[in-house]
Amino acid sequence: xxxxxxxxxxxxxxxxxxxxxxxxxxxxxxxxxxxxxxxxxxxxxxxxxxxxxxxxxxxxxxxxxxxxxxxxxxxxxxxxxxxxxxxxxxxxxxxxxxxxxxxxxxxxxxxxxxxxxxxxxxxxxxxxxxxxxxxxxxxxxxxxxxxxxxxxxxxxxxxxxxxxxxxxxxxxxxxxxxxxxxxxxxxxxxxxxxxxxxxxxxxxxxxxxxxxxxxxxxxxxxxxxxxxxxxxxxxxxxxxxxxxxxxxxxxxxxxxxxxxxxxxxxxxxxxxxxxxxxxxxxxxxxxxxxxxxxxxxxxxxxxxxxxxxxxxxxxxxxxxxxxxxxxxxxxxxxxxxxxxxxxxxxxxxxxxxxxxxxxxxxxxxxxxxxxxxxxxxxxxxxxxxxxxxxxxxxxxxxxxxxxxxxxxxxxxxxxxxxxxxxxxxxxxxxxxxxxxxxxxxxxxxxxxxxxxxxxxxxxx
Amino acid sequence: xxxxxxxxxxxxxxxxxxxxxxxxxxxxxxxxxxxxxxxxxxxxxxxxxxxxxxxxxxxxxxxxxxxxxxxxxxxxxxxxxxxx
Numbered sequence: 001x002x003x004x005x006x007x008x009x010x011x012x013x014x015x016x017x018x019x020x021x022x023x024x025x026x027x028x029x030x031x032x033x034x035x036x037x038x039x040x041x042x043x044x045x046x047x048x049x050x051x052x053x054x055x056x057x058x059x060x061x062x063x064x065x066x067x068x069x070x071x072x073x074x075x076x077x078x079x080x081x082x083x084x085x086x087x088x089x090x091x092x093x094x095x096x097x098x099x100x101x102x103x104x105x106x107x108x109x110x111x112x113x114x115x116x117x118x119x120x121x122x123x124x125x126x127x128x129x130x131x132x133x134x135x136x137x138x139x140x141x142x143x144x145x146x147x148x149x150x151x152x153x154x155x156x157x158x159x160x161x162x163x164x165x166x167x168x169x170x171x172x173x174x175x176x177x178x179x180x181x182x183x184x185x186x187x188x189x190x191x192x193x194x195x196x197x198x199x200x201x202x203x204x205x206x207x208x209x210x211x212x213x214x215x216x217x218x219x220x221x222x223x224x225x226x227x228x229x230x231x232x233x234x235x236x237x238x239x240x241x242x243x244x245x246x247x248x249x250x251x252x253x254x255x256x257x258x259x260x261x262x263x264x265x266x267x268x269x270x271x272x273x274x275x276x277x278x279x280x281x282x283x284x285x286x287x288x289x290x291x292x293x294x295x296x297x298x299x300x301x302x303x304x305x306x307x308x309x310x311x312x313x314x315x316x317x318x319x320x321x322x323x324x325x326x327x328x329x330x331x332x333x334x335x336x337x338x339x340x341x342x343x344x345x346x347x348x349x350x351x352x353x354x355x356x357x358x359x360x361x362x363x364x365x366x367x368x369x370x371x372x373x374x375x376x377x378x379x380x381x382x383x384x385x386x387x388x389x390x391x392x393x394x395x396x397x398x399x400x401x402x403x404x405x406x407x408x409x410x411x412x413x414x415x416x417x418x419x420x421x422x423x424x425x426x427x428x429x430x431x432x433x434x435x436x437x438x439x440x441x442x443x444x445x446x447x448x449x450x451x452x453x454x455x456x457x458x459x460x
Numbered sequence: 461x462x463x464x465x466x467x468x469x470x471x472x473x474x475x476x477x478x479x480x481x482x483x484x485x486x487x488x489x490x491x492x493x494x495x496x497x498x499x500x501x502x503x504x505x506x507x508x509x510x511x512x513x514x515x516x517x518x519x520x521x522x523x524x525x526x527x528x529x530x531x532x533x534x535x536x537x538x539x540x541x542x543x544x
Contacts, residue, residue, distance in 0.1 A: 372499055402517035404502035428477055442503025444477075 029205030044076035051124040061111035063143035087143035171293035178204040184228035232259040234456040369398035374438035390418035410441035464533035487530025
């Protein structure tokens with residue numbers, strides 16, 4: 001297959017058969033909840049395999065492209081692939097048909113499992129063969145088992161990343177006490193964070209609660225109906241949920257693990273979550289589609305301990321090079337068409353600043369804004385503003401300027417009833433006091449609506 | 461549109477946000493005497509673009525830049541008719 005248009009990364013760790021075996025043993029007990037319906041995984045698997053009969057070989061598709069609403073049938077595909085060591089390519093539900101066809105072909109997918117959003121969840125979607133039989137008689141190499149994902153980068157062509165099942169399960173906690181867990185996953189299952197959450201549920205034989213979208217009212221209903229013990233979402237989605245929590249303390253009290261990822265977790269949201277869910281541990285996770293889970297912080301503070309840098313004993317080693325976080329997964333062999341990885345180290349593209357015994361995330365390297373010749377990391381400005389009372393969410397970006405390259409703009413979502421003019425003064429004076437002049441926003445705008453994209457990240 | 465008035469109003473707005481009292485502002489006041497630094501001026505032009513719909517610096521191919529508030533207003537008048 002040609003990857004000339006796609007940067008390709010393969011990550012594999014030495015096989016850890018115990019994790020995959022444990023997951024396979026647990027699968028029959030797993031369940032998926034969507035709406036008020038509960039699906040048992042064995043039923044889903046049987047229905048899937050019987051709907052594939054006649055269109056796929058007996059063991060299932062050689063490589064299955066999945067483009068489905070987040071929910072029971074994606075989980076069926078995951079369970080099938082885990083059981084058989086099968087190969088999946090997971091596409092976001094909103095992928096356009098033309099692009100879906102093209103990428104499936106590029107990835108060598110033999111079958112496509114697709115359903116439109118809003119399709120009833122009761123029946124298995126129809127499986128489509130992608131390569132007509134007889135066109136290629138040469139023996140086909142079995143596709144490597146695992147899941148292929150697309151990165152969610154906002155610039156350029158999304159990269160293709162493949163993780164084998166052992167590698168994926170190495171980021172999944174599998175423990176006896178998790179069998180009774182109820183996992184609320186608010187990420188798309190086609191993204192690494194969503195896949196990771198779904199695998200936690202499946203590999204422990206527990207319940208996955210999949211609202212299947214970012215509609216807040218729907219999410220709230222799922223929380224009230226299914227009472228998750230574990231919940232994972234972006235900081236932005238958590239901020240939205242915090243604004244309208246279920247009043248019933250037995251619902252909020254059921255949560256014992258709150259996880260954030262996908263965006264920088266600022267101190268105010270971590271504090272607010274600890275207050276709202278007093279019985280929960282709050283963890284923010286740094287992971288990437290290529291790199292997998294790199295670090296997970298549960299000490300209640302933003303950023304991560306500087307003591308974690310440059311240590312040999314971590315599964316994922318961390319180091320800073322010119323302000324950027326590089327990671328190296330122990331035992332990984334990474335192949336790439338572009339020479340991005342040197343000596344096993346992978347550049348994450350995320351800027352980090354060490355402040356005393358803590359490392360703080362500043363934002364993506366490509367998000368760095370040039371203001372009058374000086375570099376500004378929007379994440380740093382955002383964290384200066386995020387803690388101000390009345391600020392629900394802040395996004396700092398550069399607006400092109402004929403004078404200075406960029407003018408820094410802060411778009412702030414305000415809490416209801418906040419005094420905007422007073423808030424503007426506080427925002428500017430705090431930035432002037434704590435940041436260099438070029439990092440002080442010159443335009444501050446307020447809005448009352450916080451919108452999220454399909455991944456739950458604050459919409460650009 | 462009276463560009464001079466819009467410019468002065470916006471300069472005052474920025475100075476208020478900086479919590480600085482505005483100096484005397486007149487057509488002959490130099491840009492460097494308004495209390496705005498270069499980044500503030502970039503912000504001023506951005507705000508003016510939102511108000512009047514265009515940025516004369518985008519349209520100009522001049523070697524010299526306006527020195528005073530009055531000259532800046534003249535730039536807006538001169539370039540308002542042209543398409544970007």
